[in-house]
Amino acid sequence: MSEPGSEEEPLLDEDFLARCGRLALLSRKLVQGKLRGEKRSRRKGMSTEFADHREYVAGDDLRHLDWNIYGRLEKLFIKLFEEEEERSVVLLLDASASMACGEPDKWRHARQIAAALGAIALASGDRVQLRVFDRELRPEMGSIRGTRSILKLVQALDELKVGTETALLPSLRAHAATAPPRAIQILISDLMDPAGLEAPLRQLSGARGESWLIHLLSRSEEYPEELGDLRLRDVEDQSHVDVSFNPAIIEAYRSILAEFREDVRTLCGRFQIQSVEVSTATPFDRVVLEILRQRGMLA
Amino acid sequence: MSWGAPVMFWLLLLIPAVLLLWFLKIRRTEKTVASTLLWRRALQDERVRSPFQRLLKNLVLLLQLLAVLLAVLALAAPESGSQRFTSRLNLILVDTSASMNSVEADGRTRFELARENIDEIIDEISGERGMVIRFSSRVEPMTPVTSDRALLRKAAVELSAGSGVSNINDALELALSIAKQDAVVPMPVSDSVSEDGLEVLDPQIDARIFVVSDGALPPWGGESFPVPVILHTVGDASSNSGIVALAARREFSEEGDLRVVVEIRNTGDELITGSLDLRLDGVLATESVQKDLEGGERWTRSFALQGSGKHQIEVHWHPDEKDALSLDNSAWLIASQPRSIRVARVGKKNFLLDDALAVIPSVVVEMVSLAEIDPETAADEFDVIVWDREIPESLPPGVGHLVIGARPLQFWPDEIVMVAQPILVAWKKDDPVLRFSQLNAIDGTVVETYPLPVRDGVSAIAECREGALLARFHEGDVRGIAVAFDVLDSPWPLTPSFPFFIEAVLRDLARVSHGIESGIRSGDLIEVFGGAGVSRAVLTNPSGESEIEIPVLPEGVLRTPAGEELGIYKMSWKKGAPSDSNWNQQLIPVNLLSPAESSIEPKPSIAGISSVSERQSNGFWGDARFELWPWFLASALFLMMLEWIVFHRR
Numbered sequence: 051m052s053e054p055g056s057e058e059e060p061l062l063d064e065d066f067l068a069r070c071g072r073l074a075l076l077s078r079k080l081v082q083g084k085l086r087g088e089k090r091s092r093r094k095g096m097s098t099e100f101a102d103h104r105e106y107v108a109g110d111d112l113r114h115l116d117w118n119i120y121g122r123l124e125k126l127f128i129k130l131f132e133e134e135e136e137r138s139v140v141l142l143l144d145a146s147a148s149m150a151c152g153e154p155d156k157w158r159h160a161r162q163i164a165a166a167l168g169a170i171a172l173a174s175g176d177r178v179q180l181r182v183f184d185r186e187l188r189p190e191m192g193s194i195r196g197t198r199s200i201l202k203l204v205q206a207l208d209e210l211k212v213g214t215e216t217a218l219l220p221s222l223r224a225h226a227a228t229a230p231p232r233a234i235q236i237l238i239s240d241l242m243d244p245a246g247l248e249a250p251l252r253q254l255s256g257a258r259g260e261s262w263l264i265h266l267l268s269r270s271e272e273y274p275e276e277l278g279d280l281r282l283r284d285v286e287d288q289s290h291v292d293v294s295f296n297p298a299i300i301e302a303y304r305s306i307l308a309e310f311r312e313d314v315r316t317l318c319g320r321f322q323i324q325s326v327e328v329s330t331a332t333p334f335d336r337v338v339l340e341i342l343r344q345r346g347m348l349a
Numbered sequence: 350m351s352w353g354a355p356v357m358f359w360l361l362l363l364i365p366a367v368l369l370l371w372f373l374k375i376r377r378t379e380k381t382v383a384s385t386l387l388w389r390r391a392l393q394d395e396r397v398r399s400p401f402q403r404l405l406k407n408l409v410l411l412l413q414l415l416a417v418l419l420a421v422l423a424l425a426a427p428e429s430g431s432q433r434f435t436s437r438l439n440l441i442l443v444d445t446s447a448s449m450n451s452v453e454a455d456g457r458t459r460f461e462l463a464r465e466n467i468d469e470i471i472d473e474i475s476g477e478r479g480m481v482i483r484f485s486s487r488v489e490p491m492t493p494v495t496s497d498r499a500l501l502r503k504a505a506v507e508l509s510a511g512s513g514v515s516n517i518n519d520a521l522e523l524a525l526s527i528a529k530q531d532a533v534v535p536m537p538v539s540d541s542v543s544e545d546g547l548e549v550l551d552p553q554i555d556a557r558i559f560v561v562s563d564g565a566l567p568p569w570g571g572e573s574f575p576v577p578v579i580l581h582t583v584g585d586a587s588s589n590s591g592i593v594a595l596a597a598r599r600e601f602s603e604e605g606d607l608r609v610v611v612e613i614r615n616t617g618d619e620l621i622t623g624s625l626d627l628r629l630d631g632v633l634a635t636e637s638v639q640k641d642l643e644g645g646e647r648w649t650r651s652f653a654l655q656g657s658g659k660h661q662i663e664v665h666w667h668p669d670e671k672d673a674l675s676l677d678n679s680a681w682l683i684a685s686q687p688r689s690i691r692v693a694r695v696g697k698k699n700f701l702l703d704d705a706l707a708v709i710p711s712v713v714v715e716m717v718s719l720a721e722i723d724p725e726t727a728a729d730e731f732d733v734i735v736w737d738r739e740i741p742e743s744l745p746p747g748v749g750h751l752v753i754g755a756r757p758l759q760f761w762p763d764e765i766v767m768v769a770q771p772i773l774v775a776w777k778k779d780d781p782v783l784r785f786s787q788l789n790a791i792d793g794t795v796v797e798t799y800p801l802p803v804r805d806g807v808s809a810i811a812e813c814r815e816g817a818l819l820a821r822f823h824e825g826d827v828r829g830i831a832v833a834f835d836v837l838d839s840p841w842p843l844t845p846s847f848p849f850f851i852e853a854v855l856r857d858l859a860r861v862s863h864g865i866e867s868g869i870r871s872g873d874l875i876e877v878f879g880g881a882g883v884s885r886a887v888l889t890n891p892s893g894e895s896e897i898e899i900p901v902l903p904e905g906v907l908r909t910p911a912g913e914e915l916g917i918y919k920m921s922w923k924k925g926a927p928s929d930s931n932w933n934q935q936l937i938p939v940n941l942l943s944p945a946e947s948s949i950e951p952k953p954s955i956a957g958i959s960s961v962s963e964r965q966s967n968g969f970w971g972d973a974r975f976e977l978w979p980w981f982l983a984s985a986l987f988l989m990m991l992e993w994i995v996f997h998r999r
Contacts, residue, residue, distance in 0.1 A: 148383035156383075242384035271383060281377040284385040291385045291392065292377055302395035306387050 061158075061165045061204050066335055070166060071197075074174035075139060075234055076349040077260045103127040138193070138230040139171040139178045142254075143207075144239030146184040146216035147285045152268025154330040160238045160266055161207040162334040167236055168203045170338075170348065172196060179230070180206060183221035184213030190228075215286035218243040218250035226253040234260040237323075240267055244287075247317055256322030262347060263323050265314055269331035272307065274300055353426025353976075360421040367417055371410050412992035416985045423981035437555045438494060438531045439479040440524040441470055441501070444517075444562030446485040447871070447946040449510035451563065451586055451673040459584040460510035463561045466581040467505040470559050471498050480527065481505060484520035486513030486872030487910070494531070496976065511913035512676055513872035514943045517566040517955065521558070521574070528556035528576050564952030567945055574958050587950035588617035590642055591677025592666055593942060594649075597684055597865050607654045607684055611664050615642035616948040623668040627652050630661050637667075659685040661917060661936065677947045681917050681938035683866035689713045690859040691730065695722060696737030701842035702753070702851070706735070709852045711861075728881060732859035738835060747881045747904075749858025750829030751851075753836055756799060757829070760807055760822045765799040771813035780810050782819075782830065782853040786846040791818065791839050798834035826881065826904055830854050868938030871911055875918060877935050879905035882924040891916025891939070911939045 062070075103116060106126035116129045141164045150157045164180070171178045177195045180203060182188045191206055218241070229235060237254055241247055254261045274295075283290045293299060311327060318325040326345055328337050342348045352358075382388070449460040471479065481491040481504040491504040532554045557577045560566075563584045594612035615621050624637040634654055642648055666678045692706065692714045706714045715731075719739050727734065728747030738754040750757070756765065773792040777783060788811055800816025803809050806824040809817035818833045836842050860878045869875065879886060883905040889896050891914050899907050899920070907920055918937045923930075941947075 151381060151383035240383060242386060244384070244386050268383070271387075279377045281379045282382045282385055282388055283379055285381050285383060289385055290379075291388050293388055293392065299391060299395050303387060303391035306391045306394060310387060 061162050061208055062169060066166070067169055067200065069339065070170045071173045073170045073343075073348045075137075075167065075171050075176065076347060077137065077234055103129060137171075137176045138233035139168070139176045140225070140229060140233050140235040141168055141178065141180045142222070142225060142235055142237040142239075143180065143182045143210070144184070144216065144218075144237070144241075145182045145188070145210060145213050146242070147212050147214055148216055148240055148242045149266075150212040151285050152330060153270040154268060156240060156266055156268050156330055157212055159328075159330045159334050160264075161210060163264060163266075163328070163337060164236075164238055165204045165207045166334065166338040167342075168207075169200045171234075172200050172203065176234075177230075178203060179233075181225055182210060183217075183225070185215055185217045185221070187221045187224040188213075216243045217245070218247070219245060219253070222250045222253035229259075232259045234262065236262040236264065238264045238266060240271075241265055241314060242286075247314060251314075251317045251321050251323060254321065254323055256324075261321070261323040263314070263318055263325040264337075265311070265325055265327045267327070267329055269329055272329055272331070274303060351428050353428060355425055357421060357424040357426075360424060361418070363417050363421065364414055367413050368410075371413070409992055409996050412988050412995065416988040416992065419981045419985035419988065423978040423985060425978075427977040427981065429977060436477045436496065437474075437557065438528060439470070439474040439477055440527060440556060440558045441467060441479060441481045441505075442517075442520045442524055442558060442560045442562075443467060443481060443483045443491075443505070443508055444485070444515055444560070444566070445483045445508060445510050445513075446515040446562075446565070447510070447512045447676045447941050447943065448515070448563050448565040448674060448949045449583075450512075450676055451584060451589070451949045453584055453586050453673075458510065459563050460508075462583040463581075464505060464508075466561045466583055468502065470561070470581070471501050471505070474498075481508075482520060482524060483508055484516055485511050486516055486870060488516060488519045488523050490523070494527070511871060512915050512939075512941055513913070514870060514941070514946050515562070515566050517560070517562070518570055520560075521569060521578070521958075522571065524558045525571075525574070525576060528554050528558070531556060560955065563949060564955070565945060565948055565950070566952070566955055569955055569957035571957075578955065578958050580954055582951045582953055584949070584951045586673040588619050588621065589673045589677070589947060589949045590615040590617070590621045590623065590666065590668055591672075591674060591941075591947040592664060592680045593647075593677070593944045593947055595664055595680040595682055595940065595942060596867060597662060597682055599684075599864060606657050607660075609652045609654060609662055609664070609682075610649060611652070611680070612647060612649045613640070613642065613666055614647045614944060614947060615644055616944070617950065618644035620644065621668050621670075621672065623666055625650060626663075626665045626667070628663040628665070629654060631663070657686065659683070674947065674949055676915060677941050677943070679915065680940045680942055681915075682868055682940075683917070683936045683938055685864050685866065688861060690855050690861055691715070691732045692855060693717050693722065693727070693731040693734040694737070695719055695734060696739040696753075699737050699837065701847075702735070702737060702836065705842065705848040705851045708848055709855065712852075712855060732861070733855050744827050744829065746826035749855075749860075750827070751854050751858065752829060752831040754832065754834060754838075756801060756831065756833070757822060757827075759824065759827060760804070760831075761801055763802075765801070766815070767797050768800055768813065768815050769797050771795060771798055771800060771815065771818065773811060773818070774814055775809075776811035776819070777809075781857050782850060783810060784853060785849040786853065787844070788819075788841075788846070790841040790844045790846065791834075794839050794841075795834045796838040798838075801831060801833045828904075829858065866936065866938060868917075868940050869911055870943070871913055871915060871939055871941065873911055873939075875907075875909055875911050875920065875937050875939075877907040877920045877922070877937070879907050879922040879933065880924070881905050883907070883922050884924060884926065886920065886922035889919040889921065890914050891918060911937070915939055915941060 103119065104127065106115060106128050110128050114129045116127045119125065119127045143160060143164050149160060168178045168180065172195065177193045179193045180191055194202060235254060243250065279294045281290050281292050315325060324347065326341060328341070443463065449458065449463065451459050453459060453462065475498065478494050478496045479501050480494045481501055483489050483491055491508065492500055495501065554576055557579060559579050559581060561581045561583065564580065564582045590613060592611060593614045597607060597609045599607060609627065611625065613625065621642045624639050626637050627634045635652055638650060640648055662682050662684060664680050689711045690713070692712055694706065694714050694716050695718065706712060719741060722734065722741065722745065724745035727745035731748055733749040733751060735751045736753065736755060740752055740755040740757060742758055744750050744757050744759060770793050773788060776788055798818060800813055800818060801807065801820045802816050806822060808821045810819035810821060812818060820831050820833070822829055822831060841847050875888065881904060883901045886899040886901055886907045887896050888899050888909055890912055899909050902908060907922060911918060916939060918939055920935045920937060921932045923932045
């Protein structure tokens with residue numbers, strides 16, 4: 051029998067999947083889909099559900115004139131109907147080597163969150179696309195939809211391996227070029243990119259859709275408790291830094307970490323990205339079922 | 350600053366070793382992290398916010414290096430001042446003679462007062478160099494020249510007053526010699542250097558001599574004194590009386606056969622009353638004699654005793670009121686029956702020599718031929734062999750030889766050119782064999798002689814220009830006196846000095862005294878001739894409390910300095926196997942008998958030494974030289990403690 055949270059344990063269990071079925075990703079903006087789906091789009095069109103009126107302009111379809119209003123107001127108004135569209139959810143998963151570091155494991159935590167969000171999206175009829183990157187965007191696995199694709203998604207996540215160093219900008223730039231319009235793009239990453247975060251996050255700007263960031267750090271990265279003289283080696287670029295752990299240096303680290311998070315929050319605010327700071331110290335189901343719901347991302 | 354042991358600077362190589370250890374010590378455990386990005390920023394931030402932390406990190410290494418550096422500097426024995434500077438030399442002469450035992454009014458002895466003076470002097474010479482020399486009958490340096498005042502103080506504490514007489518002259522000569530050796534040639538000051546770069550400067554003595562004494566000292570007999578002599582006089586008492594002379598002689602009168610003469614002197618100014626006892630072998634020999642002595646009065650008292658044979662004679666002076674110095678209130682001597690000298694006379698008929706031998710008391714002469722002398726038994730049979738114009742090729746060992754008109758080939762194997770009527774150019778008047786003899790009779794009157802060349806083992810007693818006419822020879826167990834001419838070729842045997850010379854030679858070679866052993870003074874050498882074959886010798890002090898083994902010198906000579914205790918010492922020795930229980934003994938009286946020591950009145954100066962003003966120390970010559978290594982070592986220890994604290998606080 052495998053230990054809970056171990057690599058042998060499935061990323062999501064059936065019980066959790068059942069609970070996911072009652073949830074849906076809550077978009078603050080309506081999204082446009084190619085097919086008529088369950089989600090409402092702001093695109094007003096030929097659907098049967100009334101949405102609003104507007105004044106008639108030349109060229110409008112006369113069949114949609116509201117004669118009742120014309121009778122009362124003697125003005126021509128066109129009836130607008132909401133077009134029901136299916137929604138795209140893009141799971142952007144950071145698979146750089148840094149994600150495999152830390153205690154507890156960030157990599158498993160990230161895949162579990164991705165699987166949960168993907169399952170919720172699929173269960174609510176959204177189209178889901180998993181995009182994995184490290185130094186660059188890996189080949190796409192294609193969009194999936196329907197509850198029957200949940201297992202496929204989970205299996206794909208389960209088989210993923212971490213890659214090499216992080217390069218957010220080229221990866222997200224490549225994603226932005228091919229991202230479906232008005233999709234919910236969810237970035238799950240530790241954001242450990244020495245090249246900086248402004249340009250990469252700009253690629254994820256929420257102006258073109260809904261953008262979420264799940265900033266994931268391990269407990270040991272949040273609360274370092276090492277003692278003595280250590281040589282810390284970067285798992286990605288193999289550079290090192292000599293640190294003599296003492297209360298002063300730990301305090302300085304925490305201060306820098308707080309600044310780092312504050313910078314991330316500022317950038318997210320600027321680029322209309324909803325961000326959530328998540329620690330591996332928090333179980334992933336609690337992250338999904340409580341934190342994301344409290345933040346209004348799930349309903 | 351100068352360095353006493355600059356070779357220790359090699360130890361600076363320890364500094365690279367410390368650096369190596371430091372780098373080995375901080376070898377870090379490696380740990381893989383997701384990114385070093387935040388850690389780099391944190392380190393940078395921490396360094397900016399807490400620059401002291403960075404310093405603290407290296408502070409441990411810095412402290413270790415400083416500690417090593419200071420320890421090495423301490424080992425290099427740093428001293429303040431430069432090599433060309435020297436600190437003043439202070440020679441502290443401490444009188445430990447008998448008079449320093451005088452008891453003052455407060456019940457303390459003068460030597461106890463002297464100790465306080467020595468302490469004050471040692472305090473006064475702080476930063477300068479000093480040396481403690483004790484003097485009584487002998488002079489003995491107690492410390493080397495040192496700036497270690499603790500060592501000087503320790504030497505002073507170990508000193509005590511003895512029973513000898515003050516030999517200030519030897520002490521001053523020794524001190525002056527040390528001061529002269531310490532003189533340095535001053536380095537020319539740059540401004541005064543002549544054009545050729547040379548400047549001749551005389552050596553300068555920068556020394557003082559402190560004399561801590563009661564001033565009961567003989568006058569200085571040397572030349573003018575170039576070094577300041579500062580006398581620290583101790584004591585006030587002046588009232589004392591004591592025995593200053595004791596002598597005895599054999600005589601044959603109606604009153605007795607032994608006469609003892611005692612002289613007592615009141616060296617103070619006040620009247621002293623006392624009684625005099627004379628004891629023979631510990632028993633009162635006469636009734637005590639009462640005597641009032643005025644200030645400065647001398648009193649000589651003679652005793653006639655029935656005392657043939659061997660006796661210990663003691664005299665004790667008992668002042669009615671206890672006087673300041675008790676050491677001079679007793680004296681001892683030994684009266685013994687002189688033994689006969691066994692003399693073998695070898696050679697041709699010589700009635701003048703035979704007559705001389707016949708008139709000498711306690712001499713038994715046996716006429717023997719050359720062939721009858723057995724070299725192996727001669728030492729047991731005879732004390733002296735007189736060879737008159739006949740001599741064997743090799744003289745027998747262990748016996749004294751008087752060789753007349755011949756030369757021992759052992760000492761003079763080469764032919765010697767004859768000299769007619771030689772003129773005497775020198776003779777040793779103080780030699781025991783010439784003490785009662787005049788040599789005018791042989792000055793240019795000897796018909797012919799073969800002067801003996803002086804070489805190793807030979808010393809001339811009387812010599813002409815060509816060599817010795819009378820000579821001592823000594824090599825191993827063979828010793829004697831050679832007369833380099835036939836006495837019949839000179840008028841000498843017809844003069845009274847000839848039998849005196851023969852008697853003195855026989856007593857000298859036979860080593861026999863006149864039967865009265867008046868003894869020696871404290872500190873002088875006790876010398877006993879035990880004879881050949883002595884295997885062990887022991888000296889017992891007068892109280893019988895201690896016995897010391899005496900080394901046996903060649904020919905059985907037993908020699909050792911007398912101790913500080915006055916009285917009769919006993920030298921015991923035995924011959925043959927160590928298990929042999931037959932001990933020979935000789936008693937040796939050790940007395941004070943010194944009018945100078947009995948005169949205890951303190952004197953403010955030493956007669957004969959003109960006052961030399963004390964030169965003040967100046968910047969050039971008087972800079973004190975301090976040893977700085979304790980400060981360096983203490984600093985190194987302090988830094989090591991600091992390093993320990995800093996290391997653990999991290």
